[in-house]
Amino acid sequence: MPSLNTLPTPSLLLNKAALERNITTMHQHMAQLDVALRPHLKTAKSAAIARLATAGQAGGVTVSTLREADYFFTQGFSDLIYAVGIIPAKLDTVAALIQRGADLKLITDNTTAARAVVDYAQSHNLTLKVLIEIDSGAQRAGVLPESEDLLDIGRILHQSPKVDLAGVLTHAGQSYRCNTPAAIRTVAQQERAAIVQAAERLRAAGLPCPIVSAGSTPTAALAEDLSGITEMRPGVFVFYDLDQLAIGACQREDLALSVLASVIGHNRHVGHLILDAGALALSKDLSAQDFRPEVAYGEVCDYLTQAPLAGLYVRSVSQEHGLVPVNDPNWYDCLPVGSKVRILPNHACITAAAYDSYQVLEGSTITAQWDRVNGW
C-alpha cells in the first residue's frame, strides 16, 4: 500500500476515523429522533461507505442516478429510492432493475410523468412504486404541500392497480443557504411541517402515504423534532466539507475528505505557490464563498495533520493548476517544490466526482482503495 508520502498527486483522501464518527453521530441522532436513516449515496457513490452508513439501520438507500441504482443493487442494496424526478424514457432501465429484484422506488412531481408511470406499469405488467416530490422551500422541484397537484398526482398513481403510491419526499435544499445552526433548525421545522402536511392531506383524501421522507445534511444533523417523518436522507454528512462548516452544520474535525496535492512550482514574480490540483481535482464549486469568501476553491492544510496553513487558499484554478497566493516568502521555504499539501474542498459531492476511488487513510497510512460509481 502507498503511504501519504508515496501516493501520486492529486489523490482523494478519506479519513476513515472521521468518516466513522460522522456516521455514528448521525445514526445516534436519527435513533434519538426515532426516524430511519436512508443515506443519500450521491455523495459517496461507494459500496464500502454505503455498508458503513447502513450498518444497523433499516438498510434503505437513496441514489441520484440509475447507474448508482444498478451499482448499489449489484452490491447488495435492494431498497432504493431514485430521488430525481422520473421521466418515461428512463422506465426501461428502472424495469430491468426491478425485474432483477431491486425494490427501486421512483419520485415525481407532475401528472405527465405520473400518467406515464401508470401506463408503463400496466402495459408491462410490472408494479412500480412512486413517491410524490414536495417543495418544502428549496424552490427546486416538487409540488407545494397545499397544492391541488399533490392530490391529482396521488389519485392518478393510486387508481392504478399496478402502481403503489409509496409516500412523499422532500429535500430542504434551502438549508445550504443558512449560516447558523439556529437558521438551519428553522429550515428543519419548515421541512418537517411541509412534508407532514403533504402526507396528512393525502391520507385525508383516502390515499396511502407509508413513507414520509425528508432531509438534507444540515437539517438532518441539527433537527430537534422529526415527528411525522419516517426517514431522513442526508448525503454529505459522511464527509462534510467547507460549505457545511461555513453554514454551521459540522465542526472542523468532522471534515473527512481532502485532496492530496503537490507543490509543482513557485511563481515568485507574481507571489504564489503552484499546485497540481486545479479545476478538475477540486471542481469549480465555490459554495463556501457565500459565508467565507476567503476560501475560494479550497483551504490549504498540512498534508499529515490536516491543520490549516494559516492564510493559504487556492485562489484560482485552471484545468490542472491551482494557485495559492503567499504574502510571506517564508512559505517558499516551508513548502518547497515537490512538497505536499492537503486541500479541503468546498463541496465534497462535486469534488469527489472527479476521482475513480478513495484513498482510505488511517493515521498516516493508506489502508484501502474504495471505488466510486461516477457518470450516468
Added chain:
Amino acid sequence: MPSLNTLPTPSLLLNKAALERNITTMHQHMAQLDVALRPHLKTAKSAAIARLATAGQAGGVTVSTLREADYFFTQGFSDLIYAVGIIPAKLDTVAALIQRGADLKLITDNTTAARAVVDYAQSHNLTLKVLIEIDSGAQRAGVLPESEDLLDIGRILHQSPKVDLAGVLTHAGQSYRCNTPAAIRTVAQQERAAIVQAAERLRAAGLPCPIVSAGSTPTAALAEDLSGITEMRPGVFVFYDLDQLAIGACQREDLALSVLASVIGHNRHVGHLILDAGALALSKDLSAQDFRPEVAYGEVCDYLTQAPLAGLYVRSVSQEHGLVPVNDPNWYDCLPVGSKVRILPNHACITAAAYDSYQVLEGSTITAQWDRVNGW
C-alpha cells in the same frame, strides 16, 4: 446505435462535422503561419479525436496528466509533452513510459525540479528531455523571459549528459480574459515576443533551444505572425465552447460539444423548467459569465438543431438538477416533461471531464461512442 431520441440523458454529444471543420481550419491556419500543431489533448482526452487532430501533422501531442500520457502512448502517440511542471515524485512514472518507448518530454520552471531531473537521469542512466516553462503574461507558472532563472535552469539541464534541453514552452492563458479578436491578437503578439525572447537568450548563452512551443486556443486561432515559434498547442479548438464564443475566438457554428438533457419537471409556482443536467453534467464552470452574464451554467438549445431557445439558460444547478427560468408559460407546452434539450457548456474541457465517452453525432444519428481518459 441509439439516436438523439433514444440516448439516455444526460449524454455528451459531439457534432462530428463541426469537430472536423474546427480541426481543418486550425490545420490550415497553422500551415499558413508555417508552424507545427501539437494539439493539447487535455480537452478531448480521446484517441479518436487525437487521430483527427494530428492527421497530416507532425504528430506530436500535448498532455496534462501522466494518465493521458500512458493512454495516448498506448494508442500509438509517441511524441508527447507533459505540459504541467514536473516534480521528482512523478519521475518513476515518466521513466516507465520512456522505457516502453515514449518520447515523453517534461517541463519545469524552477531549479529544484531541474536538479532533481538531472539527478534522476544520471542515477537511472536514462535520457530525459526537458523544456523550460515561460510566463508570457498569464501569471500562472513559468519564469519570465528576461529572468536569470531562465539561464540558470538552462545551464543545470544542459550540463548533464543525460538531459536534453529541448526548448521553451509557454501558454498565454491571459487570452481567455480578452473579449475581442483584436485584444486576443495583442496577446498573441505578447506570447510570441516572450517565447522568442526566451529562446534567443538561451541560444545567445550557448544553450540549445530546438523547440519553441506556445499557444492557447484563442492565440492559435487568431495569431497573424508566429515567426520564431516552432509549434502551437491549442486544445479546446476541437470543440470550442460558450467561453470561446464570448471572447471572440470562434463562431456559433463552431460549437461542437453539447449536453443532451431531459426536462424532468415544471416548477410553475417558482417559474422554471427542471432538467436532469446539473452540477456534474455541466460542471460549475461559469467562465462565459465575464462577458455574457446571462449564460450562467449554459445556454439551452433545440435538441435536434442546436438553435438557441431564446432566453433560456441554466441559471442554477445542484448535483443532478439544472433549473431554467421561464418568463413565458408557453415554454411549458413547448418543452413538456420528457422532452429533450441540448445545452451548450461554458467550458468544454471541464464539462467533458464528467463523461466516460462522447456520443458522436452525424446529422441526427449517433454513429459512434468515443472513449475518454479521465482522472490521474
